[in-house]
Amino acid sequence: xxxxxxxxxxxxxxxxxxxxxxxxxxxxxxxxxxxxxxxxxxxxxxxxxxxxxxxxxxxxxxxxxxxxxxxxxxxxxxxxxxxxxxxxxxxxxxxxxxxxxxxxxxxxxxxxxxxxxxxxxxxxxxxxxxxxxxxxxxxxxxxxxx
Amino acid sequence: xxxxxxxxxxxxxxxxxxxxxxxxxxxxxxxxxxxxxxxxxxxxxxxxxxxxxxxxxxxxxxxxxxxxxxxxxxxxxxxxxxxxxxxxxxxxxxx
Numbered sequence: 001x002x003x004x005x006x007x008x009x010x011x012x013x014x015x016x017x018x019x020x021x022x023x024x025x026x027x028x029x030x031x032x033x034x035x036x037x038x039x040x041x042x043x044x045x046x047x048x049x050x051x052x053x054x055x056x057x058x059x060x061x062x063x064x065x066x067x068x069x070x071x072x073x074x075x076x077x078x079x080x081x082x083x084x085x086x087x088x089x090x091x092x093x094x095x096x097x098x099x100x101x102x103x104x105x106x107x108x109x110x111x112x113x114x115x116x117x118x119x120x121x122x123x124x125x126x127x128x129x130x131x132x133x134x135x136x137x138x139x140x141x142x143x144x145x146x
Numbered sequence: 147x148x149x150x151x152x153x154x155x156x157x158x159x160x161x162x163x164x165x166x167x168x169x170x171x172x173x174x175x176x177x178x179x180x181x182x183x184x185x186x187x188x189x190x191x192x193x194x195x196x197x198x199x200x201x202x203x204x205x206x207x208x209x210x211x212x213x214x215x216x217x218x219x220x221x222x223x224x225x226x227x228x229x230x231x232x233x234x235x236x237x238x239x240x241x
Contacts, residue, residue, distance in 0.1 A: 030199045055232060063183070090213070
């Protein structure tokens, strides 16, 4: 078999598998399903766990080149503090919302409502900030074979 | 099907590393094929995790509620456990 012919078969095989991998990673259906701020934040926390598992899988595979493994593992490690912060902001938002539901007098309701608005703005800002970072982690994983 | 693709890729990777099978130029493809095989093995597990997460988010949506403290604690426990393993792996890789 000529080199040119072999190269064609290899390229076809690579393209086929790349497509299969990307189609799975493109998922993230959970984030699209989420309707509220809390649900979106929760879906992001769940998605990050999935990408951590994927990074562990690729990072532990001795047959994968070391620089690729290192890059994938580092990306997952580096993003964890931001995800912890998202978790804290979400818990805080949920707690304030529960306080508002439990409030009986108007003054407490007004005060708690103002705190809830601040918490919602912080949570929304963090979601906006972290979403592309989690997407970048996915891209790193997808790009591991490029 | 993906498992079969992964197996084929592993076999191709081994074959590519042998110059007598695909020629010396194909040797360069061996690490690429190994990486692809590793990624191809991912979907089964990833799909299961994604399905579980999707079911959870669907339950939040249908019950019109936020994630419970218990659910957030579960996420956190998995995150911490994965992170500890990733840190260990990172230190091995940097040695």
